[in-house]
Amino acid sequence: MGYPHPPHAKESVVLSKHFGDAGARTYAGWVERGGYEGLKKALGMTPDALIEEVKASGLRGRGGAGFPTGLKWSFMPKNDGKPHYLCCNADESEPGTFKDREIMRWTPHALIEGCAVACHAIGAETCYIYIRGEFTEPYKIMEAAVADAYKNGAVGANAMGSGKRIDIVLHRGAGAYICGEETALMNSIEGKRGNPRIKPPFPAAAGLFGMPTTINNVETLAAVPHILMRGAAWYKGLCLSNPKSTGTKLWSVCGHVMKPGNFEVTMGFPMKDLIYELAGGMRPGRTLKAVIPGGSSVPLMNREEAESALCDYEGVVEKGSMLGSAGFIVMDDSADIVYEVYRLAKFYAHESCAQCTQCREGTAWTTKILERMLHGQGKPEDLDLLLDLSDNMTGKTICVLSDSCAAPIVSGIKKFRGEFDAYLARAKGPAVAV
Amino acid sequence: MSAAQGAAPTEAPHEPVFAGKPRERLEALFPKYPTKQACLLPALWIVQEERGWISPAAMAEVATVLGLTPAYVRGVVTFYTMYHTHPVGRHFIQVCTTSPCHLCGSDDVVKALLKETGCGELGTTSADGRFTVIEVECLGACGFATPILVDNDFIESVTPERVPGILAGYR
Ligand SMILES: Cc1cc2nc3c(=O)[nH]c(=O)nc-3n(C[C@H](O)[C@H](O)[C@H](O)COP(=O)(O)O)c2cc1C
Ligand code: SF4
Ligand code: FES
Numbered sequence: 001m002g003y004p005h006p007p008h009a010k011e012s013v014v015l016s017k018h019f020g021d022a023g024a025r026t027y028a029g030w031v032e033r034g035g036y037e038g039l040k041k042a043l044g045m046t047p048d049a050l051i052e053e054v055k056a057s058g059l060r061g062r063g064g065a066g067f068p069t070g071l072k073w074s075f076m077p078k079n080d081g082k083p084h085y086l087c088c089n090a091d092e093s094e095p096g097t098f099k100d101r102e103i104m105r106w107t108p109h110a111l112i113e114g115c116a117v118a119c120h121a122i123g124a125e126t127c128y129i130y131i132r133g134e135f136t137e138p139y140k141i142m143e144a145a146v147a148d149a150y151k152n153g154a155v156g157a158n159a160m161g162s163g164k165r166i167d168i169v170l171h172r173g174a175g176a177y178i179c180g181e182e183t184a185l186m187n188s189i190e191g192k193r194g195n196p197r198i199k200p201p202f203p204a205a206a207g208l209f210g211m212p213t214t215i216n217n218v219e220t221l222a223a224v225p226h227i228l229m230r231g232a233a234w235y236k237g238l239c240l241s242n243p244k245s246t247g248t249k250l251w252s253v254c255g256h257v258m259k260p261g262n263f264e265v266t267m268g269f270p271m272k273d274l275i276y277e278l279a280g281g282m283r284p285g286r287t288l289k290a291v292i293p294g295g296s297s298v299p300l301m302n303r304e305e306a307e308s309a310l311c312d313y314e315g316v317v318e319k320g321s322m323l324g325s326a327g328f329i330v331m332d333d334s335a336d337i338v339y340e341v342y343r344l345a346k347f348y349a350h351e352s353c354a355q356c357t358q359c360r361e362g363t364a365w366t367t368k369i370l371e372r373m374l375h376g377q378g379k380p381e382d383l384d385l386l387l388d389l390s391d392n393m394t395g396k397t398i399c400v401l402s403d404s405c406a407a408p409i410v411s412g413i414k415k416f417r418g419e420f421d422a423y424l425a426r427a428k429g430p431a432v433a434v
Numbered sequence: 435m436s437a438a439q440g441a442a443p444t445e446a447p448h449e450p451v452f453a454g455k456p457r458e459r460l461e462a463l464f465p466k467y468p469t470k471q472a473c474l475l476p477a478l479w480i481v482q483e484e485r486g487w488i489s490p491a492a493m494a495e496v497a498t499v500l501g502l503t504p505a506y507v508r509g510v511v512t513f514y515t516m517y518h519t520h521p522v523g524r525h526f527i528q529v530c531t532t533s534p535c536h537l538c539g540s541d542d543v544v545k546a547l548l549k550e551t552g553c554g555e556l557g558t559t560s561a562d563g564r565f566t567v568i569e570v571e572c573l574g575a576c577g578f579a580t581p582i583l584v585d586n587d588f589i590e591s592v593t594p595e596r597v598p599g600i601l602a603g604y605r
Contacts, residue, residue: 175516191474
């Protein structure tokens, strides 16, 4: 499988520079392309200096929450005599998001290198890379790359000849979106059901196997070696709008666009250009209706909001949504908003781990109510009922899966109420109870 | 259970999975984790690769090998959707129908798959035992709609027209 598109002139390729170039998959190929220099440099620095450099770069987590990476690393205890762990989150299951997959498929050593650097920064000897079970091809590529990195001494008992031990272990998931939630992921590695844990304690205090743990997304870790090689100031300078959002970012764009795919642009890039130029815009005769910009777990944006937004953490919030994992689900005027939010509710109902009543019952009932609406059996009070349920699903549970289900529904009703009303107006005869 | 009640299909006596090569694979995992329990997911993958599904007897064997209880192992197996607790067709097909793929026509791909495999319905196995087709949530390849997984083969950009050709490769 090749990479579908050559970079667009408006892309700023850093992470995706070698996408489509199978030669970059081997250790030797990666070194030829300047790889492992970042790790070499990192191993010559103190962990504190490393953390300061990443802090200064402004890098924020690319997994969804946007937490500053250097700050997260600094929470790890020092000289506590306990084993520390790094978890790399490669569970990528958020609808609309498919960027970590491409990093692993094309530049596996970029990820290994980033993991090794982070291990040194947080005093960990072992990094577990948790790859979702369905990613069979990325797993194979990562497996070969890890073996290659061991063979060449980049990782292992004496990483890069530094005298430091850094082990990289791949752990395969088995089908569960919730295992992307950080504490569920840790439970899953421990051989448990993937139920999120109540926080505190936070992972830096008691995480994997009860030990201090840091968890980072694939894209976050893959960016780190570039920061070390080219400097925090360079990375911080990659910013078109808000100085709190720095660097480049991979945006997955899917749905009703002519050229779906991943596009790497500098933070603050106009969303309009991303959709209409890089992703090829709408199909002939179609117009943009809505975008869910953060994977599926965030509020929908209508056309006006999407066309005026800037692609960074703050820019998307300003237009009423959230950046999340930066996967754009684009819908044109042929999309049925009621069906699509129903399908997302069904997704969350299927993926709820069922620990919290609000989430277990809320996602299931939301799905049923939307389903009856679609079948022409909605009741006039259903919209209020959905909003009430959503209210009870927000901010009240162990993790935010429940909130994630509510976000597209509440915003869908708010911004596209007419489509829901139309289903209710068409409702035939006496509604049957579900 | 009496035969009159409809006896459960009797399972062939359980041949241990963790002997020979699979045993070596399992033991190679132990040093990678501080607990044996952490080898549970990989051990279940080994069982499924060897046997095609995870039977109650295999769960009991995993429990013994890792020092857990069969009930605990069952609890974990049933949490994850990719482990089969029943036998499935020779080729197991997973097709994504979540919103991004739905927008790009995954419903028609599902229809074509059900028709061409002879499964007729999602979640069932074709009469010849060759295929099982199930609908799954986002496969993490939404820009390459519609992706399907046939066994371990991840196939992107599937359209109804491509379905017969793809299936021809799985006899
Ligand atoms: C339900 C749920 C699913 C998540 N799925 C993922 C995922 O697939 N990949 C990911 O990197 N982060 C995911 N996250 C976010 C992680 O919990 C965590 O914030 C992230 O991995 C931290 O890495 P970062 O700081 O580098 O972003 C998910 C969160 C929730 C609540
Ligand atoms: S909010 Fe839902 S997914 Fe998260 S812990 Fe509660 S029940 Fe599980
Ligand atoms: S929605 Fe089908 S792969 Fe993501």
